[in-house]
Amino acid sequence: MxxxxxxxxxxxxxxxxxxxxxxxxxxxxxxxxxxxFFTMLGPSGCGKTTTLRVIAGLEQATSGSxxxxxxxxxxxxxxxxxxxxxxxxxxxxxHLTIFENVAYGLRLRALPADEIRxxxxxxxxxxxxxxxxxxxxxxxxxxxxxxxxxxxALVYEPTMLLLDEPLANLDAKLRVMMREEIRxxxxxxxxxxxxxxxxxxxxxxxxxxxxxxxxxxxxxxGAPEDIYARPQTLFVADFIGRANFLPVRLSIAGSPxxxxxLRNGATLRPGREVRxxxxxxxxxxxxxxxxxxxxxxxxxxxxxxxxxxxRVLRIQLLGGLIRYTVQTDASPADxxxxxxxxxxxxxxxxxxxxxxxxxDAVLYHR
Amino acid sequence: xxxxxxxxxxxxxxxxxxxxAAWALGAGVVLxxxxxxxxxxxxxxxxxxxxxxxxxxxxxxxLANFARFFTAASYQxxxxxxxxxxxxxxxxxxxxxxxMAYAVARIEMPYRGLISAMTVVPLISPPxxxxxxxIILLGKNGTITQWIHGLTGWTLPTIYGPPGVxxxxxxxxxxxxxxxxxxxxxxxxxxxxxxxxxxGASRARILRTVTAPLVxxxxxxxxxxxxxxxxxxxxxxxxxxxxxxxxxxxxxYQIHGYFNLNAxxxxxxxxxxxxxxxxxxxxxxxxxxxxxxxxxxSRAAARHASRGARAFGNLYCWLVIFVAILPQLVIALASFAxxxxxxxxxxxxxxxxxxxxxxxxxxxxxxxxILSGVATAVCIVFGTVTAYASARDRLRAxxxxxxxxxxxxxxxxxxxxxxxxxxxxxxxxxLTGTAIILVLAYFTRRVAFxxxxxxxxxxxxxxxxxxxxxxxxxxxxATMRRVMVPLAAPAILAGAILxxxxxxxxxxxxxxxxxxxxKTISIAIYELVLGDQLAQASAIGTITTVMTLLLVLLASRLxxxxxxxxxx
Numbered sequence: 001m002x003x004x005x006x007x008x009x010x011x012x013x014x015x016x017x018x019x020x021x022x023x024x025x026x027x028x029x030x031x032x033x034x035x036x037f038f039t040m041l042g043p044s045g046c047g048k049t050t051t052l053r054v055i056a057g058l059e060q061a062t063s064g065s066x067x068x069x070x071x072x073x074x075x076x077x078x079x080x081x082x083x084x085x086x087x088x089x090x091x092x093x094x095h096l097t098i099f100e101n102v103a104y105g106l107r108l109r110a111l112p113a114d115e116i117r118x119x120x121x122x123x124x125x126x127x128x129x130x131x132x133x134x135x136x137x138x139x140x141x142x143x144x145x146x147x148x149x150x151x152x153a154l155v156y157e158p159t160m161l162l163l164d165e166p167l168a169n170l171d172a173k174l175r176v177m178m179r180e181e182i183r184x185x186x187x188x189x190x191x192x193x194x195x196x197x198x199x200x201x202x203x204x205x206x207x208x209x210x211x212x213x214x215x216x217x218x219x220x221x222g223a224p225e226d227i228y229a230r231p232q233t234l235f236v237a238d239f240i241g242r243a244n245f246l247p248v249r250l251s252i253a254g255s256p257x258x259x260x261x262l263r264n265g266a267t268l269r270p271g272r273e274v275r276x277x278x279x280x281x282x283x284x285x286x287x288x289x290x291x292x293x294x295x296x297x298x299x300x301x302x303x304x305x306x307x308x309x310x311r312v313l314r315i316q317l318l319g320g321l322i323r324y325t326v327q328t329d330a331s332p333a334d335x336x337x338x339x340x341x342x343x344x345x346x347x348x349x350x351x352x353x354x355x356x357x358x359x360d361a362v363l364y365h366r
Numbered sequence: 367x368x369x370x371x372x373x374x375x376x377x378x379x380x381x382x383x384x385x386x387a388a389w390a391l392g393a394g395v396v397l398x399x400x401x402x403x404x405x406x407x408x409x410x411x412x413x414x415x416x417x418x419x420x421x422x423x424x425x426x427x428x429l430a431n432f433a434r435f436f437t438a439a440s441y442q443x444x445x446x447x448x449x450x451x452x453x454x455x456x457x458x459x460x461x462x463x464x465x466m467a468y469a470v471a472r473i474e475m476p477y478r479g480l481i482s483a484m485t486v487v488p489l490i491s492p493p494x495x496x497x498x499x500x501i502i503l504l505g506k507n508g509t510i511t512q513w514i515h516g517l518t519g520w521t522l523p524t525i526y527g528p529p530g531v532x533x534x535x536x537x538x539x540x541x542x543x544x545x546x547x548x549x550x551x552x553x554x555x556x557x558x559x560x561x562x563x564x565x566g567a568s569r570a571r572i573l574r575t576v577t578a579p580l581v582x583x584x585x586x587x588x589x590x591x592x593x594x595x596x597x598x599x600x601x602x603x604x605x606x607x608x609x610x611x612x613x614x615x616x617x618x619y620q621i622h623g624y625f626n627l628n629a630x631x632x633x634x635x636x637x638x639x640x641x642x643x644x645x646x647x648x649x650x651x652x653x654x655x656x657x658x659x660x661x662x663x664s665r666a667a668a669r670h671a672s673r674g675a676r677a678f679g680n681l682y683c684w685l686v687i688f689v690a691i692l693p694q695l696v697i698a699l700a701s702f703a704x705x706x707x708x709x710x711x712x713x714x715x716x717x718x719x720x721x722x723x724x725x726x727x728x729x730x731x732x733x734x735x736i737l738s739g740v741a742t743a744v745c746i747v748f749g750t751v752t753a754y755a756s757a758r759d760r761l762r763a764x765x766x767x768x769x770x771x772x773x774x775x776x777x778x779x780x781x782x783x784x785x786x787x788x789x790x791x792x793x794x795x796x797l798t799g800t801a802i803i804l805v806l807a808y809f810t811r812r813v814a815f816x817x818x819x820x821x822x823x824x825x826x827x828x829x830x831x832x833x834x835x836x837x838x839x840x841x842x843x844a845t846m847r848r849v850m851v852p853l854a855a856p857a858i859l860a861g862a863i864l865x866x867x868x869x870x871x872x873x874x875x876x877x878x879x880x881x882x883x884x885k886t887i888s889i890a891i892y893e894l895v896l897g898d899q900l901a902q903a904s905a906i907g908t909i910t911t912v913m914t915l916l917l918v919l920l921a922s923r924l925x926x927x928x929x930x931x932x933x934x
Contacts, residue, residue, distance in 0.1 A: 058833050078836050085837040091830035095852050104848075105838035152838065 003034030004068050004159035004192045006055070011064035013050055024050045025061070026216035032194065037186050039195040041203040042213035043239070048196045049164055051213075055194065056162055057081055068159065084153030088165040090145045092137040098124070098148055099133040105156040123155040126185070143174050150182070154189070161186070161193045167202065175199075179206050200240050204228065212236050230272070234280050234364055237293050242338075244299070246292040246331040248363075253288035256365045260292060264330040266307045271359035281366050290365040296323070296338040298360035303345035306353025310335070315348050328354060388842045395751050402806050403770050406789035410781075413788050414631035418624075431632030444616040445636065451528060451612060452597040452640075455535035459592050460585065462536065463543035466683050470544075471551035473679035474669040481683050482548070485541040488690045490914050492871030492888060494601025495907040497534045498895045499693030500525055501606070502700055502904075509696075513710060526608035534602045537690055539595050543588040550584035551577070569670075583651050590648045594641050598778025600874040605895060613637045614780040614874070621878060627788045634781040641777060694911050700904035719905040727906060730890035737801060737886060738869035741808035745865045748809070749816025750858055754850065756817070757824040758832075775814035779874020782811050787878055799881040807875045812868065816861035823857030824850070856924050863921035867914040 013025040025047040032038045040048035053059045055066055057078030066073040073081065092101050099120055106116045124130050127147040137145055146166060153161060163182070167175045183206040186193050197203050203210055204224035211221045212235075220232045224240075231237035234245070248260040251267065259269040270292060276284070284290060300306070301324055310326040313334060324337040324346070335354065346352045415427045435441045466485075470478050488496070503510045504525040511522045523529065558580070562572045600614040607615060613633055620630040670676070700706065704714030749771075756767055774782050786807045790797035797803040827850070835845040851858070873888040880889050887910055894903035 056833075056837060058836065077841075079839045079841055081837075082839075083837060085834065087830045087834060089828055089830055091828060091834040093831060093834075093849060104835070108839040108844065152834075156839070 003190060005034045006032040006160065006192065006194070007065075007067040008032075008051075008055070009065045009067075011051065011054065011066065012062045013047075013054055013059065014062045023062075023216045025054065028064075028213075028216075028218045030211055030218060030221055032192060034192055035190045037183065037193045037195065037206060037208045038211070039197060039203045039207035039209070040211050040213055041197060041200060041239075043198060045215070046213040047216040048198075048213045052162055052164055052194060052196050056083060056085055082156070082158050083160045083162055084156070084158035085162040086146075086149045086153050086164065086166045088168050090137070090142075090149045090169075092145055092148055092152075094137055097134050097136055098129060098140070101137065101148055102129075102151045102155050104152060109156060119155055123151045126154075127151045142170050143178060146170065146178060147181075150185070154191075159192065161191050163193065163195045165197055166195075167197070167199075175202070182206065204240065212239060214239075230274075231293075231362070232274055233276065234283075234291060234293070237362070237364075242296050242336055243293050244296060244331070244335045245333065246294070246335075248290050248292045250288040250290055250365065253286075256290070256363055260290060260363060262292070262308065262330045264308050264328065266330070268307065268356060268358045268361065270361040270363040272361075273363040273365060276364050276366060280364075284366050287366055290363055293362045293364060294356060294360060296336040298357060299335070299337040300355040300357070301326070301337050301339070301343055301346055302353045302355055303343075304353065306355040308354040308356070310352055310354050312346060312348055312350055312352055315346075326352065326354065391751050392755070395748060395755075398748060399767075399770055401795075403774065403810060406782075406785035406810075407773070409789040410631045410634060410785035413628050414635045416628055418626045418628045431629050432636070434629070434632070435636065440611065440616070441633070444611045444613050444633070447528075447610055448597050448612040448614075448637070448640065451531050451535065451603070451610075452593045454528075454532045455539065455596040456589050456593045458532060458536035459540035460543050460589055462686055463540040463588075464547060464585070466686050467544050467547035467551060469679035469683050471548050472669055473675050474671040475676060475679045475683070481687060482545070484687050484691065485544050486918065487694060487911075487915065488538050489541045490867065490918050491694055491911045492601060492873060494605050494873055494888075494895075495697060495871065495891065495911065496538060496693030497530075497602045497605040498900060498903065499696040499700075500530055500534055502696050502900060503692070504530070509706075509710060524608075526606055527610045530606040531603050531610060531612075534606055535596045535599060537693070538599075538602070539592045540686075540690070542591050542595070543585070546588040546591070547581055547584050550581045554580055586651050587648055590644045590651070594644045594648075594776055597637065597640055597644075598776075598780070598874070600778070600780050600877065601892075613640075614778055617780045617784060618877065621784070621787065627784070627791065630784050631788060634778075634784045637778055638781055645776065694908075697904045697911070698908045700901055701908045703901060703904075719901045722902055723905045723909070727890055727902075730885045730887050731906075731909075733884055734870050734887040737804050737808065737884070738866050738872075740801075741805045741812065741869055742862050742866045744805065744809045745813045745816045746858060746862050749813045749861060750820050750851075750854070752813075753817050753820035754824055754846075757821045758829065771814050771817045774810040775812070779811060779872065780878065782807055783875035783878035786810075786875070798879070799883075801884050803879050804876065804884060804886075807879055808869050808872065811872070811875060812865040815864045815868075816858065819857045819861035819864070820854050823854045827853050859924045860921045863917050863924070867917035867921070870914060871910050 008031070009029050011025055011028045012023060014021045014023050016022075028047070028051060030038075040051060042048050050059065054061045055073075057073075057076070061074070068081075093104065096104070102123055103116050103120045106119060111119075120133075121130070124133055127150060129144070129147055129151060132140060132144060132148075137148065140148065149166070166182070167178055170178060179202055195203070195207065204227075207224055209222060210224050210227055212219045212227065214235050220227055220236050222230075227236060228240050231240060231243075237243045238245075246262060248262050250256060250258065251261055252258040256273040259267055261267050301310075301312075308328045308330045310328040312324055312326050314323075314325040316323045316325070321338050321340060322342055324339070324343075325334050326337060327334055337354070414431055415429065417426065417428055417430050420426045435445060466481075469475065470481055475481075502508060504522060505511065506524070508525070514520055514522055554577075559572055559576055562576045567575070597612070598614065600618065603610065603612045603615050604618065611619070613636065617630045617633050617637070620626045620633065670679075699712060701719055702715045702717070703712035704716040704718070706712040752767060752771060786803055787798065789795075790803055797806070831849055831853075832845050835849050840848065871888055872886070873892060876886050876888055877892065880886060885893075887906055891903045891906050891910075894900070894906070
């Protein structure tokens with residue numbers, strides 16, 4: 001029964017802050033398919049953890065519905081929802097051995113002792129934890145504790161697995177390694193998984209689908225590559241991957257298709273255009289103001305010619321990438337260009353030209 | 367998908383957030399709090415405003431009982447004496463403790479831990495036991511009195527009266543000043559003093575301009591605590607006071623002499639008022655003068671290592687400790703003394719006193735053990751549940767819960783005794799003369815030990831542990847049983863042992879509430895002292911002190927701290 005399908009409709013959770021009510025989760029709706037690895041992503045305070053905790057039953061929603069396989073989940077107490085949960089701080093019971101920690105859920109289900117022993121042994125071996133069975137959590141490293149946490153959640157074969165920023169307390173290399181382990185484990189078991197993180201690289205690396213949250217609202221939902229290629233708001237464009245933003249003017253007011261004029265006078269016809277709404281639309285001063293977004297890996301630098309003249313501020317070596325930070329009069333902010341090979345003739349402090357391929361540019365307008 | 371029927375508006379209120387177990391426990395706690403904490407104190411307050419013999423009602427309210435403070439000389443003297451002895455004891459205690467705190471924190475001395483541990487001894491011995499030790503030493507036929515007379519021909523002034531009371535109080539409570547100030551000095555960021563040294567300041571100047579201001583809030587707080595304890599003490603002034611009446615002894619007089627509950631309630635109110643003023647000052651200091659200099663380094667401040675400093679440190683500390691535990695040593699000696707006619711040491715030793723205690727006085731010992739034991743059990747259950755509620759639930763009325771538990775703890779024992787006497791002497795629930803009233807009074811006065819200990823422990827426990835347990839399938843009761851109680855067990859046990867050990871010697875509330883059938887160790891000692899049977903009183907006193915000491919040692923082992931930290 002590990003392929004549970006989740007359906008969240010109009011979920012809202014409000015808190016009293018002083019005299020007023022603040023919505024930590026604001027009218028959120030989404031579906032998670034059976035066996036899917038579904039990630040909720042966003043900056044701190046965006047409501048993703050609160051949503052997860054409401055689905056877990058650790059908090060109560062103000063309104064909305066949560067259905068699992070068609071059954072109303074809200075009337076079920078958290079201890080009877082048969083879900084597994086992994087916490088950021090691991091939350092292992094310090095007074096119990098690893099074996100007892102993992103066996104905890106099984107003991108509560110009053111299973112016979114040899115059944116418990118068998119299943120705990122199997123789960124420990126699944127996560128390569130057999131040598132640590134008789135130790136206490138304090139004797140284990142962070143990565144090992146995290147695996148115990150996962151083992152404890154999986155041992156009673158829950159219908160869903162919930163993970164709340166499980167890797168945040170680990171060092172960078174371990175984080176990358178553990179997320180791959182979690183992903184392959186999930187694929188092997190086929191368990192419906194809800195994952196919460198603020199790390200967009202982590203989210204895009206492991207998820208089947210991604211839900212981007214901001215200030216309590218679900219902004220965009222889709223596969224990682226879709227969200228990266230077609231961000232529907234400036235926020236999403238900036239949050240996922242890196243984005244360069246150039247303020248531009250529509251060549252003909254109100255007509256995005258007519259192309260844009262950059263601040264340095266150059267014109268181009270962006271490959272895609274997205275209509276902004278609400279607060280983001282209000283950041284554009286008038287009907288012919290707009291924002292051009294282009295990813296650093298789509299830009300090119302040339303020593304001799306290009307769309308915009310620029311000055312190279314910094315050249316950084318980042319593992320397999322070289323990042324050029326340039327300054328132009330087409331944009332108030334510095335522009336990032338990322339290439340895989342060093343460019344000849346372009347040095348720090350020197351001048352260069354930025355080449356913008358129109359097809360990869362996205363126009364955000366009112 | 368069939369979602370049209372799903373609830374879209376307000377979610378059905380599901381009462382699964384806490385099991386019935388929690389509701390039942392919570393209801394029990396609220397009931398107990400109302401009947402045994404709020405009602406007695408409230409009732410006593412009410413009675414203070416009603417004349418003796420009249421039924422309390424809105425029309426019979428009067429300030430006549432309080433008016434006595436303006437008309438009766440005995441009342442005025444008692445009030446003045448309380449304030450005077452409280453202040454004097456506080457100043458003396460501070461003068462004794464400050465150099466000692468500085469020495470332990472800032473001078474390189476061996477056995478610093480032992481010194482700290484030994485300062486706890488005066489705290490856990492019932493103060494009145496030490497009081498009559500001073501009679502043995504400095505009374506008319508006292509050892510020291512006779513020795514000095516033989517040496518110089520002087521006759522020492524009498525130990526009875528203000529000097530004796532102030533001395534005994536100061537020596538009982540100075541450890542509070544020592545522990546708190548020493549703790550503050552130890553926790554202060556050493557870099558501040560080091561910076562002053564690098565700027566060229568001399569050691570003396572640093573002490574005056576840097577160290578002293580930093581620890582002044584701690585000193586002030588400690589002084590207030592000693593004052594609160596001193597004005598609430600009954601045992602010492604009743605044994606050493608003589609004609610010197612203070613508010614607690616005045617209360618005792620009003621009840622034992624006249625059974626005037628109204629007058630004694632009024633006096634208790636005034637005593638409480640003094641206590642509250644001191645507590646408010648304490649709270650103000652904690653809020654406005656919190657110089658928490660928690661540095662990033664765990665290195666301690668530099669210590670004086672010169673031979674002169676070390677000599678002074680050792681001499682002073684061990685001298686103070688000797689004087690502080692002298693009463694207990696004297697009592698122990700007296701318990702084995704066959705003949706002790708005022709010489710330095712007894713002339714003959716015997717076990718007769720212990721034998722007579724064993725044959726005649728097993729009853730009070732058994733009573734004390736039973737009453738303290740039952741009260742401790744109640745404290746454990748009540749204290750743990752309320753500590754959980756206070757540490758975990760975001761109750762809006764949490765301050766009310768904290769106050770209700772801490773108030774009887776800081777109030778003078780006599781006041782709690784008066785409250786219980788007035789509340790359960792008549793009316794719907796009559797408990798006077800029973801064991802129950804003693805158990806409940808004990809519980810009221812000491813539950814704060816368990817409450818504070820467990821609340822602190824629970825605050826350290828990651829709340830996610832409860833979430834994890836719940837998700838794994840545990841209801842609230844199972845989570846408490848399998849996770850919270852095991853993790854809080856050392857704190858529960860430490861609190862319980864503190865409760866039990868300090869109840870064995872409790873006198874302030876007992877003296878008003880005991881009956882012939884339920885005499886305790888402290889009452890037995892009290893009666894023996896008043897009957898001038900000091901040797902036998904010493905025997906029981908020594909047994910009590912040793913028992914208490916061992917239990918507190920056990921508690922500190924269980925809590926994983928040293929003895930001194932338990933009392934901070």
